Amino acid sequence: MLSRIANNLFWMGRYLERIEHTARYTKVNYFSAMDAPIVLQKDLMLHSLLKMNGKGLAINEFNEQNVLQCLSFDKENPSSIISNIIFARENARGARDIISTELWESINKYYHFVLNYDQESYRTTALYDFTQNSIEQLTIIKGQMDGTLVHNDAWSIIKLGIYLERAAQILRAIHTKWEDIESLKGNEKENISILSHQLAALMRGLESFDMSRKHYRRPPNLHDSLEFILLNDRFPRSVLSCLRKVTQQIHVISAAKSLTKDSVEFLANKIYARLKHLTIEEITEDLPTFINKTQYDIYLIGAKLEEEYFPL
Amino acid sequence: MEHNKFFNFEYQASSENYDEFVSSDNIVRAHYDPLSAQFAQYKTEHYQKFNEEAKLVFFNEGITFAVYSDNPLGSEKIFPFDFIPRIIPANEWNSIEKGIVQRNRAINEFLKDLYHGKKILKDGIVPKELIYSSANMLSVMEGFDPIGGIYNHISGTDIIRHSDGEYYVLEDNVRCPSGVSYVLANRNTLKKTLPKLFSKCQPQPIINYPEKLLEMLQSVSPGNSHPNCVVLSPGMYNSAYFEHSFLAQSMGVELVEGRDLFVKNDVVYMKTIHGSQRVHVIYRRIDDPFLDPLLFNPDSVLGTPGLMSAYLAGNVTLVNAPGTGVADDKAVYAYMPEIIKYYVGEEQILKNVPTYRCGEDDDLKYVLENIEKLVVKPVDESGGYGISIGNTLSKEQIKEVQLQIQQNRRKYIAQPIMSLSVHPTYIEGEDTIDARHIDLRTFCLLGKSTEYVLPGGLTRVALKKGNLIVNSSQGGGSKDTWVI
Amino acid sequence: MSLYQLQYKASNAYASQVWGAYLKFLIHPYSAIGAQINKPYFSSNVEGEWWISNARQKEVSDIFFKSNTKFDSLEIKYSVLVDVPINNPFEKISLPIELEKRILDSNSWIIDNYRFIQSNPQRPKSYVSASDCSAFYWLNEGNLLDKIICLRDQVYHYIEFASGHTNTSTCAAEIVIIKKGVCQDFTHLFLGLLRHFGVASRYTSGYLHQGTETRGASQLHAWAECHIPEIGWMGIDPTNNLLVDHHYIKICHGYDYDDCLPVSGVLNSMGNQQSTEHQVIVQQIQ
CATH class of the missing domain: 3.40.50.11290 (Rossmann fold)
Incomplete structure (x- = not known):
């Protein structure tokens, strides 16, 4: 496969995964803020949405409509849903000979959905419809990916993009929520109901609320929740599980190449193994440092992967 | 009159143009009989259905072309397809095919000569000024021998049928002629739309073009x-x-x-x-x-x-070779009969349209005085841009064209207004079948020891009534072309 | 034979960082007419690969340099040994005038030399109009070589050798006015005039041995080559008012300077502001 095509596929995977996380985080936090304890005002939620998206707004522009617009339909914002689907589709188009018609059509269909969406109604009444539809259409796109592509190099590279991006997004969500909690005032921070509200939003935003409850069979707490989304190797939306799949897919594309110390495969295996043998107690001793370090590790894997297999 | 209801419509045969389908006394030409018989069974609804089905095939398979416009990303359009096939009888085709091979072999020899001894210039057959001032003459190609001695591996010769019923070559394309994918897509679509007619007529197959192309590419590998x-x-x-x-x-x-x-x-x-x-x-x-x-x-x-x-x-081999553009220049076109004779030693099989070269004094004089009877073309533009058709111009426009020519004489040639033949074509929106102008782009492959002409080619049709310009960028469509 | 050690040095500084380059150097000696070339060696401060291509024509070799590293300055050094056969231009004998004239006027001479005989306003560096030529005259009598030499003398005296007044994009028509310049300018004007008078002539770049008191020896030098029946392409140096002998080591030829750029190529960078310095050392070993 041409390196350029591989690059297209990798980034297509990453852009698509970003859309799903932006849509779900927005939906969950927006609606959970509605019945939140009084101190969790809307502003905190809106700031959280922007932080998750990595986007700032000038103070005089900061209002609900602008924030929502910026996250979904601002073409100037490279992390908005509309930008991401445009990028993803461009990448898919450049690799049109490699991907299946079904996958192409599902991406194209979602692209037209976003482009033609009534933005006014989204900002006022249809936020649920837009975000929920986005999540569902992304599920369909991923279904087409797994169901209609030959599971060869091309598929592995798309999946690599998805898993790396997912790991990055999980870490980003934890980081953002952690800052949300830290920004609360002294006695509010101690307030169990406020804390559990934020935790629930975090877990729902990663579609891991139900499953973690079933797994631990007790009321959610910070420890359990973080352990579940960071270290549960059998839960597909945990960082550890994503990294395991990253190592597996890299192994597929590296084919017969011998494992050298400076290869991305070696690096990914090392990072996965290190995380696998950490405990949640060790992690929570200094969560911000852990998050920073792991985010950097994931960045390194991505950069090295590009350098080794598909430099531009 | 009963016998002109070929399509359950009053098909109006053209009086001033050659009609591919019916003769001047309104009788269906023999090679269209099976088609005519089959189509007589259909009604308007059928046509609509065929048209919709054909469009759907194109849309689903993403067979599109991009249009240059203000939008930097451009926009994709379906290449309009007409489901009524154009039929060329095998005996006519055989001579067209021979003419195409003859012509493109001659062009190849011409290019080889221009980049080596330049004998044709020294013998005064083609004026040297014509080549010297051509921006397409590539000096780095001087003395270089491409593998197999092939320059124009892929040539697209554009052919029309004039009102005299004869085929004429309108232009040669030996840089990167395009359109062959539409030929294959058209055939594929029509097979799905009209399977019965297809199996009854059994046109010569074109499906192996990609194979032939690859074979040719491999034949010139270093x-x-x-x-x-x-x-x-x-x-x-x-x-x-x-x-x-x-x-x-x-x-x-x-x-x-x-x-x-x-x-x-x-x-x-x-x-x-x-x-x-x-x-x-x-x-x-x-x-x-x-x-x-x-x-x-x-x-x-x-x-x-x-x-x-x-x-x-x-x-590495480049296909086509760099520097072939010097041979498909419209000013060189005028000398094609001499070029063929010089290298192949035969008279041309396919006719050339008489061409006036504005670079020459006598020709220029004639052109300036007779613009309303002529088509004036820049020699270095493709896609139908910059063409003026004399009988459609106002007095002011004629003056403008005269001025343009005088400012850059070598840039223009002129030809008599050729009347492109017409063919029954389904008119979307009006649900009728009417005569529209057509031409034919053929595709010829020359390899180290291989030659191949795609049977038929791309019939382009000007969908606007009376329009003579068939390029897709100017609102043209296409038809499947059957050699039977 | 005269054996020379040639050294070419260039240093380029770039305003913004470059990440990757694909460069072509026209600095390798021309291999025709018996010159023997040995031990070419290219080095650079930037990691990369280099090779000698002999694709363009058999006699001309491009040196390519390809790098994928990041850098903001590039220094290259090239050295080569070249053994040039003794060349005495005064031994060359022209054909009888009548015969020479017949050849020059023949269609086939004009066709074979078409690339270098035409005045081409599209290539203004060596283009002069009829009015630009009014300050010069063309001998009516004698051999072509005599006429060329006469014109060379006029160009030599017309232009004052001085650097800093022109650059690599100066055109012959400007030289006519400012009357100052360096070897490229002498050559461009000379070529423009030659072609105006119907002589097939081409721009030539190369090294010049500095042993004698010549102009243009510390840089790549430029002169003209004229095509003369029976004699072939003969080098004429309007800058030094000399005929070219074995002190001149040719690299390549073309229509004008643009065909002989010592460095050209593609850089991956945001800006392309650059400053370049070239240096040439020619040492005679035997």
Whole structure:
């Protein structure tokens, strides 16, 4: 496969995964803020949405409509849903000979959905419809990916993009929520109901609320929740599980190449193994440092992967 | 009159143009009998259905072309397809085919001569000024011998039928002629739309074109029994991207862009996820000035630096060879009968349209005085741009054209207004079948020891009533072409 | 034979960082007419690969340099040994005038030399109009070589050798006005006039041995080559008012300077502001 095509596929995977996380985080936090304890005002939620998206707004522009617009339909914002689907589709188009018609059509269909969406109604009444539809259409796109592509190099590279991006997004969500909690005032921070509200939003935003409850069979707490989304190797939306799949897919594309110390495969295996043998107690001793370090590790894997297999 | 209800419509045969379907006394030409009989069974609803079905096939398969416009991303359009096939009887086709081969062989010899001894100029057959001032004469090609001695591996000869019933060559295209993917797509679509008629008529097959193309590409590889052939495209924003991708896919070769290739030690490689892989033959669909920023346009990002060095070192074959543009210049066209005679030693089989060369004093005088009877064309534009058709111009416009010609004489040629033949065509929106002008782009492959002409070719149809310009960028459509 | 050690040095500084380059150097000696070339060696402060291409014509070799590293300055050094056969231009004998004239006027001479005989306003560096030529005259009598030499003398005296008044994009028509310049300018004007008078002539770049008191020896030098029946392409140096002998080591030729750029190529960078310095050392070993 041409390196350029591989690059297209990798980034297509990453852009698509970003859309799903932006849509779900927005939906969950927006609606959970509605019945939140009084101190969790809307502003905190809106700031959280922007932080998750990595986007700032000038103070005089900061209002609900602008924030929502910026996250979904601002073409100037490279992390908005509309930008991401445009990028993803461009990448898919450049690799049109490699991907299946079904996958192409599902991406194209979602692209037209976003482009033609009534933005006014989204900002006022249809936020649920837009975000929920986005999540569902992304599920369909991923279904087409797994169901209609030959599971060869091309598929592995798309999946690599998805898993790396997912790991990055999980870490980003934890980081953002952690800052949300830290920004609360002294006695509010101690307030169990406020804390559990934020935790629930975090877990729902990663579609891991139900499953973690079933797994631990007790009321959610910070420890359990973080352990579940960071270290549960059998839960597909945990960082550890994503990294395991990253190592597996890299192994597929590296084919017969011998494992050298400076290869991305070696690096990914090392990072996965290190995380696998950490405990949640060790992690929570200094969560911000852990998050920073792991985010950097994931960045390194991505950069090295590009350098080794598909430099531009 | 009963017998002109061929389509359950009053099909009005054209009086001033040659009608492919009926003779001047309104009788269906023999080779259209099966088609006429079949179509007589259909009603308007059927036509609508055929038209919709055909459109759907194109849409679903993404057979589109991009239109240049203000939108930087361009927009994709379906190439309009007319489901009534054009039929060429096999005996007529045989002579067209011979004419095409003869003509393109002669062009090849002409190019070889221009880049070597230039005998044709020294013998005074073609005036030397014509070649000297051509921007398409590439000095780096002087003395270079392409593998197999082939320059115009792929040629697109455009042919029309005039009101006298004779075929004429309208122009030669020996740079990167496009359109062949539509021929294959049209056939594919029509098979699905009209299977019965298709099996009754059994037109000569065209399905093996990609195979023939690959065979030709492999035949000019610089010494490797398993040559790696690729299609080089400017990228997905190019108007013919569909075709590039279609050809690569149907030959089973890689579709590359300039940035996928690099040159080291005069050898071309492509970058893959498993390292670099040598490339032997490049079917390039980018024009000469963009091939190599080191030799031509330094600002071009479409090509690959060092590509021409690799080519001139004989380590990679470019198809078509660089510098072929000097031969399909419309000013050279005028000398084609002499060129054929000079190299092949035969009279031309396919006729040339009489051509006035504004660079010559007598011709210029005639052209300036008779613009209303002539088609004036710039010699260096493609896609139907810059053409003035005399009988459609106002007095002011005629003056303007006269001025343009005088400002740059060599840039213009003029030809009598040829009347393109007409063919029954379904008119969308009006639900009728009416006569529309058509031409024919043929495709000829020349390899080391192979030659092949695609039976039929691309029949282009001007969908606007009375319009003579059939290019897709100017609102033309196409038809499947059957050689029976 | 005269054996020379040639050294070419260039240093380029770039305003913004470059990540990757594909460069072509026209600095390798021309290999025709018996010159023997040995031990070419290219080095650079930037990691990369280099090779000698002999694709363009058999006699001309491009040196390519390809790098994928990041850098903001590039220094290259090239050295080569070249053995040039003794060349005495005064031994060359022209054909009888009548015969020479017949050849020069023949269609086939004009056709074979078409690339270098035409005045081409599209290539203004060596283009002069009829009015630009009014300050010069063309001998009516004698051999072509005599006429060329006469014109060379006029160009030599017309232009004052001085650097800093022109650059690599100065055109012949400007030289006519400012009357100052360096070897490229002498050559461009000379070529423009030659072609105006119907002589097939081409721009030539190369090294010049500095042993004698010549102009233009510390840089790449430029002169003209004229095509003369029977004699062939003969080098004429309007800058030094000399005929070219074995002190001149040719690299390549073309229509004008643009065909002989010592460095050209593609850089991956945001800006392309650059400053370049070239240095040439020619040492005679035997």
